[in-house]
Every structure is written in structure tokens, then in C-alpha cells.
């Protein structure tokens with residue numbers, strides 16, 4: 001007999017079905033609540049509300065567990081490449097050797113961006129934020145590939161749209177970086193693997209092929225894998241919401257990029273470095289800044305700390321913190337803000353304010369230090385988060401479409417004026 005939840009409203013009782021997932025999470029199914037009771041639920045920020053059933057990513061915030069399609073993030077980060085993980089998230093299984101070679105070849109064929117898109121790059125002011133550029137440029141792909149607008153695409157047509165997006169996003173990201181330097185763009189080299197090709201387009205020169213340090217390639221693969229998906233976070237929920245109106249993939253992903261930009265979400269990795277730089281410039285007094293973060297009258301928050309779901313350590317933060325020491329040592333980089341970050345973390349983790357609220361370092365706390373050591377400027381960090389999150393967004397959009405989920409349209413409780421008499425403007 002399946003479990004039910006009973007609610008009592010006035011003198012009536014109602015039973016609602018309970019569903020349980022494959023990792024023993026349970027939910028009260030309220031899809032018929034309004035029909036049978038006339039009531040809706042309300043949950044600002046959806047802190048207690050599930051939007052969907054998904055088979056892509058599982059995370060347990062209390063235990064600090066993160067798995068993509070049943071594989072632990074620790075195992076994928078240490079044994080897979082980003083492209084293999086992208087394949088896993090989108091198609092559901094880790095690829096065979098034949099499958100990954102075909103995937104890489106398909107992507108390599110589509111790395112070029114339409115030459116007319118370069119006119120868009122030239123139109124942006126030189127100091128415009130890379131995330132604003134990325135969101136615009138990815139949406140503009142729907143203009144160059146109008147077949148993507150057809151919501152009735154066959155599986156093959158949809159897959160080609162997916163391949164084009166995976167291929168071209170890396171090229172667009174590298175061109176945004178080159179544009180910020182006023183340097184000539186570097187075209188894709190299709191004999192290179194996905195991550196090496198991205199790094200060559202980003203740090204290479206048009207005239208020569210640079211030797212990409214294997215340490216940098218390995219660190220980039222790990223960082224992209226760690227960011228690849230995270231179930232129903234703000235930007236992924238945005239991609240699903242926009243996609244639920246049968247909007248094309250490019251515009252749906254563009255909306256996700258915009259949502260990720262916010263400093264409370266993906267923009268935190270840039271905000272962390274800016275915070276650490278401020279603390280360093282202020283003399284490195286971490287206790288002063290911890291107190292500011294605790295002060296309700298001070299808007300300062302400890303960026304890179306806290307999480308809606310993780311009420312224990314963020315497993316990605318643990319992996320990145322370890323990689324930080326390894327990468328900086330191998331590259332011979334000594335970054336004083338790493339020491340400030342560690343001092344800040346230690347102080348926060350022993351402070352009752354943070355302990356009581358279960359605020360731990362999240363994925364954004366250390367990632368910027370590695371990005372910086374790899375040579376990326378701070379305002380490119382969130383763009384790198386978006387490049388990593390792309391396969392997850394695509395997988396979630398694809399799952400939502402395949403499951404024929406209805407257009408997203410939440411309800412509300414109205415609290416405004418009721419009946420007002422209209423008064424001519426001359427008499428107001």
C-alpha cells in the first residue's frame with residue numbers, strides 16, 4: 001500500500017499521494033491539491049518544493065554527496081574527461097571508446113562560429129562583462145541556425161542542435177576573452193581534444209600553436225566536470241522554465257547564462273576573488289570581515305560560503321581545495337590570497353554563527369584561485385562556470401522535453417488592493 005499524506009482543512013481531511021525516488025527521497029504529490037481542496041501551497045524561493053522528477057543528478061546536502069547518473073563526483077573528477085561527463089549527462093551512460101571518438105569528431109566539425117557573428121563581438125564596448133556578451137551571443141545562434149526554432153525537431157535534428165551548441169560555446173568563450181585583450185581570435189584546431197582546443201583558442205596565438213601544459217589541461221577538465229550539473233539550481237530551473245514554453249535550446253541556455261550571472265549564484269566565483277582582494281588590501285584582518293558577515297546591519301556576505309542544499313561540506317569544494325594546492329605548486333604560482341582564503345575558511349568554520357547556520361565553503365570559494373593561476377581574468381570566471389554547466393543545462397532541457405512536461409506557470413496568493421473606484425486624472 002503506497003504511503004499517503006493527510007491534511008486537515010476545516011472539518012475536512014484529504015489524502016495526498018507520496019512519491020519516493022530511487023535514492024529514497026520522498027515528496028507529497030500536490031498536483032491535484034487545488035482541484036480537491038481549492039487551496040494552493042506557497043514556498044518563496046522553492047526551498048521545500050520539487051519542480052520535477054529527474055534521473056540526471058542526485059545530491060544529498062546533509063551528507064555532502066553529489067552523483068551524475070549514479071557515478072560519484074569524486075570518481076568522475078579523478079577518472080573522466082569533461083567530454084565523457086558531458087556525454088554521460090546528456091545521453092545517460094558513460095561512452096565507449098567508439099562513442100567518445102564519434103562525439104569528439106561530431107563536435108570538432110562544428111567548432112567554427114559563423115563569420116557574421118564577429119560583427120556582434122565588435123559591437124560590444126571593450127569593457128562589457130563577458131557574461132552579458134555570452135548570453136547575447138548564445139541566443140544569437142538561433143538566428144544563424146533557424147532550424148533550431150522548430151519545436152518539433154526529430155531526435156537527430158535536436159541532437160545536431162546540441163552538438164553545435166557544445167562545439168560553438170567553447171569557441172565563443174575563447175573569442176570573448178581574446179576580444180577583452182584586443183587580441184586577434186584563434187580559430188579551432190580540430191585535431192585537438194575539446195579542452196585542449198579551448199585552451200589553445202584562449203591562450204594561443206594566431207601565428208603559432210602553443211604547447212598547452214598538461215597540468216592546465218587536467219585542472220581545466222576537473223573544474224569543468226565539477227561544474228557540469230547540479231540538479232534544480234537557479235539557472236537550471238531557468239533553462240527548464242524557458243524551455244517548457246517550447247522555446248529553442250539556444251534561447252533557453254541564454255536565459256540560464258543570465259540567471260547564473262547573479263553574485264548569489266554563479267557570479268559568486270568572481271565575487272569571492274574580489275572579496276579576498278579587498279581583505280588583502282585592507283591588511284588581511286579576516287576576523288574583521290567575519291564580523292561584518294555576521295552583522296545583520298551590514299550587507300556584506302562571505303562570498304563562496306553557504307548553500308541552499310548543502311548543509312554539510314560541498315564535495316566539489318573539497319576537490320577544488322585539494323586541486324588548488326597541487327595546481328599552484330605544479331605551476332609554481334604563489335598566490336597570497338590563497339592563504340587569506342584558508343585563514344578565512346578556518347575562522348568561519350570555528351565560528352558559532354557559521355556553524356549554527358551550517359555555512360560551509362561552496363564550489364565557488366576556491367575555484368577562482370585556480371582559474372587565476374591558469375591565467376584567466378576575474379571577470380571570465382563565471383563564463384567558465386557556464387561552459388562547465390552547459391552539458392547539465394542541455395541534459396535537463398532534453399529530459400524536460402522528452403518527458404513532455406507542461407509549461408511552467410506557478411500560482412500566487414494576491415495581497416494587493418481589492419476594488420478601487422476609478423477617478424479621472426483631473427480629480428486625483
Ligand code: SDX
Pocket residue numbers: 045229230232233234263264265266268293294300301302303304305306307308309357359362363364
Ligand atoms: C552556487 O543551488 C545550487 O546548486 C547552486 C550551485 C550550483 O552548482 O548550481 O551550487 C552554485 O550558486 C553556489 C552558491 C554561491 N553563492 C555564494 O557563495 C553567495 C554567498 N552565499 C549566500 O548568499 C547564500 O548562502 C546562498 C544564496 C548560497 C543560499 O542562500 P539561502 O539558502 O537562501 O539561505 P539564506 O540566505 O536564507 O541564509 C540562511 C542564513 C541567514 O541568516 P539568518 O537570517 O538565519 O540569521 O544564513 C545566513 C543568512 O544571513 N547566510 C550567510 C551567508 N549565507 C547565508 N551569512 C553570511 N555569509 C553568507 N555567505
